Amino acid sequence: MLITLEGLDGSGKTTVWEALHDVYPDAMFTREPTDSWYGEAVDRSIAADDADPLAELFLLTADHADHLSGTIAPALADGGLVISDRYSDSRFAYQAATLAASDVEIDRPLEYIKGIHAAFSRPPDATIYLDLGAREAAERAGRTNKFEQDGYLAAVRENYERLIDAEPDRFVRVDASRSPEAVIARVEEVLAELVDE
Numbered sequence: 001m002l003i004t005l006e007g008l009d010g011s012g013k014t015t016v017w018e019a020l021h022d023v024y025p026d027a028m029f030t031r032e033p034t035d036s037w038y039g040e041a042v043d044r045s046i047a048a049d050d051a052d053p054l055a056e057l058f059l060l061t062a063d064h065a066d067h068l069s070g071t072i073a074p075a076l077a078d079g080g081l082v083i084s085d086r087y088s089d090s091r092f093a094y095q096a097a098t099l100a101a102s103d104v105e106i107d108r109p110l111e112y113i114k115g116i117h118a119a120f121s122r123p124p125d126a127t128i129y130l131d132l133g134a135r136e137a138a139e140r141a142g143r144t145n146k147f148e149q150d151g152y153l154a155a156v157r158e159n160y161e162r163l164i165d166a167e168p169d170r171f172v173r174v175d176a177s178r179s180p181e182a183v184i185a186r187v188e189e190v191l192a193e194l195v196d197e
Ligand SMILES: Nc1ncnc2c1ncn2[C@@H]1O[C@H](COP(=O)(O)OP(=O)(O)OP(=O)(O)O)[C@@H](O)[C@H]1O
Pocket: 007, 008, 009, 010, 011, 012, 013, 014, 015, 016, 140, 141, 176, 177, 178, 179, 180, 181, 183
């Protein structure tokens, strides 16, 4: 079973993901961007304010393809539980916002990015969305790079809402404005239900 954690920068995904290690010691915990050389290229692109938007999308997509074939698919084939801190929805939400704000002439960036993934990717079985306002998210994240900005994250949040509207059964929304303890407890509750289903 593939469970993904999604949300804005600073929404608390990593805090939750780390807490879950003790609850599911046999699960595979993974994340995107990965720590492979593809992921290192992604990190360089994220740090570059002048990165080409399409090149950045394809670097992130290459990292995802490698993550899927080398890590996620084998674990799922073994019948394991995989919990990923970010996955394909991050591309749909973030890079659609980047493309929409760029000079690249793609009419429906979110649908375009989904289309690229449809050919090879594997959708999550369920996605826990840590819901937080853009300003609070940027503040928590520290506003240290081009993504951790109020306006950009507001556009990303709108894209997440579109994704949730399109697949309400896959997403479980969790209020990420509560204390870390309350958010972790709620995610644990949701996960227990998902894993028992
Ligand atoms: N529920 C919460 N309330 C207040 N602060 C929180 C909460 N959860 C996490 N934080 C703090 O917010 C910051 C970002 O948390 P975290 O790294 O878990 O978020 P993230 O979603 O993984 O962010 P990013 O996507 O930027 O890596 C950290 O300083 C963390 O301690």
